Amino acid sequence: MKKRIILKLKKIDRSLRRWNTTLERNKEVKRIYKSTSAVLDLKHPSINEAKKYWRKYNIRLNPKWNAFCASLNTIHSSKYIPENIFINYIMPSLNNLNLARAYADKNMFDFIMQGIKMPKTVLRCMHGKLYNTDYNLLNIGDCPKSLSDKESNCFIKPSIYSGEGKNIKKCKIRDGKIFIDDILQNINKLISLYKGDFIIQEGINQSSILSDIYPHSVNFIRSISLRYEDKIVVLPTHQLNFANNQNYAFYTVNGAVACGVDQDGNMKDFGYDHKFNKIFEHPLTRKPFRDIALPNFPDLEKIIVQGHKRLPHFNLVAWDFGLDNLNQYIMIEYNLLRPAINDHQVIDGPIFEKYLDGIMDNLHEPEYI
Numbered sequence: 001m002k003k004r005i006i007l008k009l010k011k012i013d014r015s016l017r018r019w020n021t022t023l024e025r026n027k028e029v030k031r032i033y034k035s036t037s038a039v040l041d042l043k044h045p046s047i048n049e050a051k052k053y054w055r056k057y058n059i060r061l062n063p064k065w066n067a068f069c070a071s072l073n074t075i076h077s078s079k080y081i082p083e084n085i086f087i088n089y090i091m092p093s094l095n096n097l098n099l100a101r102a103y104a105d106k107n108m109f110d111f112i113m114q115g116i117k118m119p120k121t122v123l124r125c126m127h128g129k130l131y132n133t134d135y136n137l138l139n140i141g142d143c144p145k146s147l148s149d150k151e152s153n154c155f156i157k158p159s160i161y162s163g164e165g166k167n168i169k170k171c172k173i174r175d176g177k178i179f180i181d182d183i184l185q186n187i188n189k190l191i192s193l194y195k196g197d198f199i200i201q202e203g204i205n206q207s208s209i210l211s212d213i214y215p216h217s218v219n220f221i222r223s224i225s226l227r228y229e230d231k232i233v234v235l236p237t238h239q240l241n242f243a244n245n246q247n248y249a250f251y252t253v254n255g256a257v258a259c260g261v262d263q264d265g266n267m268k269d270f271g272y273d274h275k276f277n278k279i280f281e282h283p284l285t286r287k288p289f290r291d292i293a294l295p296n297f298p299d300l301e302k303i304i305v306q307g308h309k310r311l312p313h314f315n316l317v318a319w320d321f322g323l324d325n326l327n328q329y330i331m332i333e334y335n336l337l338r339p340a341i342n343d344h345q346v347i348d349g350p351i352f353e354k355y356l357d358g359i360m361d362n363l364h365e366p367e368y369i
Contacts, residue, residue, distance in 0.1 A: 014365075018088040025084035026062055032342075033068045035275045040067035049078035057360055059085055068346075072276060075349035079356050086341055090359060092366040094226075094315040100336040103311060106159040106199045109331070111135070113307055117324075118331045119201040122147065122154055122173060128196035130187070143187055144176035152202055156180070156190070159199040168249040171200065204330055207323040209294065210240075213287045214257075217243035217250065220320040220332055221261065223300065224339060225308045227315040228355050232308045234301045236263055237348040240271075240294075241320075244284055257282060259289045260347035265297025268347070276346060295327040303329055311336070 033040060041047075047063045054061040065082040069075070081090065091097070103112065107124045110133075123146065124131040130138040132146045156178075157168040171180045178185040178200070190198065203218070210219040219242045224235045237260075244255035257279065259271030267289045270280045281288045294300075300321060308317050311334075318339030322330040341351050352359060 018084075021087050022062075022084040025082065025087070026064075028083070029062065029065045029068065032276060033064065033071075036072075036277060038068055038071040038276070040064060040071055042067050044070065044076055046070065046076040046078050050080065053078045054085070057089075057363065059089065061085075069349070072272075072278070072346050073349060077350045077353075079350040079353055080345055081341065081351060081356070083342065087338060089363060091316065091338065093363045094359070095336055096313040097337065097366065099313050101160060103314070104160070104334065104336050105197070106157070106333060107131075107197070109333070112310055113331060116303055116307055116331050117328060119155075119204055121199060121201050122152070123178075123200040124159070125191055125194065125196060125198045126159070128191060130191075140187055147173050147176045147178070149175055154200050154202050156194075156198055156200045158194055159197045167194070170248060173200070204322050205325040207295075207325055207327055209292065209327075210323055212285075213282050213289075213292070214242040214244070214285055216246045217248045218322050218332070219243070220250070220322050221294070221300065221329075222258075222340075222344075223304055223319045223321070224344065224351070225304050225317050225319065226352070226355060227308065228358065232305045233355075234304050235351065237344040237351060238262075239343055239347055240267060242282060244273075244282075246284070255283065258343045258347070261294060261297075263297075265294035265300075267292040267294070272343065272346060294323065296329070300329045303331070307331065307334070 042063055044067070047066060050063060050066050051061050062082055062084070066077075066080040069080050070077070102108070105126075107126050109118060110121055121133050123143070124135070130140070130143055132138055138146055151172060151174045154171050154173055155168055156171045158166065169180050171178055171185070178187070178190070206218055213219065219240060221238055221240055223238045226233050226235055239258045239260050241250055242257040242259075243250045244257055250256050256274050257271055260268040262268065269290045270278050271289055273279055273283065280290070303321075304319050307319070311317060314336050316339065318335040320332040320334070322332055324330050344351050350356070
C-alpha cells in the first residue's frame with residue numbers, strides 16, 4: 001500500500017513538472033518568434049505530420065517551434081523537437097539526471113577526462129574545501145603557497161553550474177594572491193560568494209582564426225554526441241559561439257552570436273544573433289563568417305568520442321571546445337542536463353533526424369531520487 005502511494009505521488013510530481021516546463025517553454029517560443037520577422041506557416045503539411053508523429057507517443061505538440069525553425073531555414077520536417085518535449089521526455093530517458101550534477105562538476109573534469117587537453121587549473125574549491133591542481137587538500141594558510149608567484153591571467157567560475165557565463169570573472173594570480181579588477185580577494189569571501197564550489201583556470205591563448213572574428217572572449221565550438229545502439233556518434237550539427245559587445249563571457253542576453261559549422265569544419269556563410277536575426281558577419285568586428293575553416297576538424301570528433309566513452313550514464317552530451325594558438329582543441333566543458341538545441345535546429349534542421357524513431361521507441365520513465 002505504502003509503495004503504491006509513493007509511486008502515485010511520484011507520477012503526480014512528474015506530471016506537474018512536465019506541465020510547468022511546457023508552460024515555460026511555450027512562453028519562450030512565443031517570445032522568440034515575436035522578436036523576429038519570422039512568418040509562421042502553421043498550415044504547412046509538415047505540421048500535421050508532426051502532430052501525428054508525436055500523437056503516437058501520447059505527446060501533444062505545440063507546432064509553433066516547428067514552424068519557427070522552418071521559417072528561418074526552409075527545412076520543413078515532422079521531426080523537430082520542441083524544448084518541452086526534449087526536456088520532459090527525451091533527456092530523462094537518455095541521461096541519468098540523478099548523477100548529472102556530480103559528473104558535470106568542472107572540478108572533476110581533470111579526473112574524468114584525463115588525457116584530453118583542458119585549461120590549466122590553478123585552484124579548486126569543492127564542498128567548501130580548497131584543493132590544488134592535483135586534488136591535494138589545502139588549508140587557508142597553504143593557499144598562497146600553492147599559487148604561482150608569476151603573474152597569470154585566469155578565470156574564476158562556479159564549478160557546479162556556470163551556464164551562459166553566469167558568475168564567470170576574469171582574475172589575476174600575482175605573488176600568490178588572487179585579484180579581480182585589481183582588487184585583492186579574500187579567499188573566505190570567495191568561498192562564500194561561490195557557495196563553496198568554484199574553479200580557477202588559466203586563460204587560453206586562442207587561435208587567431210577565432211580571435212580575428214571576436215577577440216574579447218574565448219570563442220567555442222558546440223558539438224553534440226549521442227550513444228545510439230551502443231555506438232557513439234557525433235551529430236552533424238556544430239556551431240561556433242561568440243560573445244559580443246566586448247563581453248569576455250558568453251551571455252545570450254547580451255547579444256551572443258552563433259554560426260553553423262559543416263562536417264568539414266567550414267563556417268557557414270551566415271549565423272544568427274541572440275534574437276535569431278540572420279547575420280553574415282560578427283556585429284562588433286564586422287568580420288565575415290564566409291570562407292573561414294577550422295583546422296584539424298576530424299580531431300575534434302575523435303576527442304569527443306574518446307570523452308563520451310567515459311560517461312556511461314549519459315547517452316547525450318553537449319561539448320564546448322576552444323581552439324588554441326597551436327590549433328589544438330581545448331575542452332572547456334560538457335553539458336549533461338539541458339544542452340540547448342534551439343540554435344542547432346534553426347541552423348541545421350531536426351537535431352536527431354534519423355535517430356529520433358529509435359530514441360522515442362525506446363523511451364522509458366526514469367526513477368527520481
